[in-house]
Amino acid sequence: MNFTPLVMPVDKILMQIKDEPGLKWPKPLSTSSRKRDPKKYCRFHKDHGHYIDECRDLKKQIEELIQRGKLQKFVKRDHKPQLKIEDKNHDDVKGDRRDHPKQVVGEIRTIAGGPVLGGSYKSLKKTYYRQVNSVHMKHSSQKNRRSYDDDITFSERDVSGIKQPHDDPLVITLEVEEFATRRVLVDNGSSTDIMYMTTYQQLRLDPKRLRSFNSPLVSFSGDKIYLRGIITLSVTARTYLAQVTIQANFLVINCPSSYNVILGRPTLNRLKAVMSTYCLKVKFLTPNGVGQIRGDQLLARECYQAVLASKENHAWVVEEESKESSQELEEVHLVDGEMTKVGTGLSTTLKSKMLEFLKQNLDVSA
Template sequence: MFFNEKDARGARQPHNDPLVITLTIEGFNTKRILVDNGSSVDIMYLPAFQQLKLDPRRLCPFDSPLISFSGDRVYLKGIVMLKVIIGTYPKQLTRQLDFLVVDCPSSYNVINGRSTLNRWKAATSTYCLNVKFPIEDGVGEVKGDQVLARECYQAVLAVKENHTWTIKEKKEDKVEALEAVELVKGETAKVTRIGTTLSLEMRTKLFQFLKENLDVFAWSHEDIPGISRQVIQHKLNMDPGRKPIQQRRLVFAPE
């Protein structure tokens, strides 16, 4: 998929307008949808949820707050899965998408972030105001609405709305720090790393388990004598009629 000047036809240039499109959500044409590559989640604002006449009982609890680019925190009404169609027949895609429903004022009805763009395998062009996505027999597309985009953008500037959201990391989702432990006393080369948040009992059991299974560690190249060809074999696709040329030897550090 690529974009050219033909894809920019209809867009008034030059411009810095956001990419605002229309999608069919639960059978309704839904306008004022911001395509935001910077947002890690898909957002539906509560007024849009109500205008679609969706049953509130479809909302599932979602306890992680949203954090905006400016650090503002918003708690959610819940998460809902909705049927979304992008494009026009016959070049369209239908997907079930999860939306986080937010109760705060917005000039937009919906924000589509990276998660949806990745599911569509879509490419976006803010210059062309266009979204393209692959389908079985070609490429579908949806054009942005430049008039609505400017209306929404002016409203956003007037009230300083935030529309780039990410889910706040839970403590258990963060990367755990590791520490090196010496498995063979006096041999500093034979070390491995374990988590620093383990309880003393779990740490002791894990350390003992690792010491009892030292034979599975490869501390040097000599500890890896080879793999049976019945398991895996590497072959070079060479022309037997060509003269071999020896290249200079490449040496890799043990690490």
């Protein structure tokens, strides 16, 4: 097994990662103590027989954690990951060597307190209808098909580490604008992606990037929240070497929440993501195969308890504009200073007939 070059010896790394949740301490050595060198001691096995810098079990675990995107600070900066390339002539592998993880800017841990292009709900619906009408017109060409097996499947191995039985929500960590953003609720029942104002502020975003969005969000209980706006942000879903970055539109609302972000169908579909609430895991397609993000079961329960305690509402829909309020009116003259208003959407013929009728019946018209 080829190991990633490290910036310091494994014994020093062990001292810094000894409390890492993903680190599994080994079982006692099975070989007879008589056959082991008593002068050599391994702090990882806590036994004699070999030096810690010779410990393949520790090196293997460190390598696995690095492959899962952790311990990046211990990897030499000039190291370029080597990929297994079955077909060097295939077009898909040209950019693979540049897909090593970037350093995140920061991490959003806690909270202090359906859009496509933005604008009004009316413009949103027009864009959506155009997409629906063109959905059967686009077909992926054979040239762009992936050569690797990109089927997304779940098995009992994916349940490992999840306390069963459970009905916990899927809460993950996702990179938003290069911030590791925790408390992201994955909700495939939501038609919009929502970001709470406290999260928006912690991302240190330029206020000018926030575009107006006129229609409010309405809950099933009738509560109405007017949006602060809509913003397009980069979202990265990753495991080491299997990562994908897209641009996602978030509706920004200002109200207390136990979550930072609610990830709805728009972003899930763009990520080509498949979620399993039983496994508490979401898997997604990338140019380097299938990536996956495991949910945090303990954090999910903490968030859910906070939701129940504060009676938070996360079931929001965009309120449609009523036809009456959206139609403009114009003022027209009848007779002797009498005025009225008619809709600008009326045809010329209908407008003329309506005005003639009102003039003939002024004595009975209000």
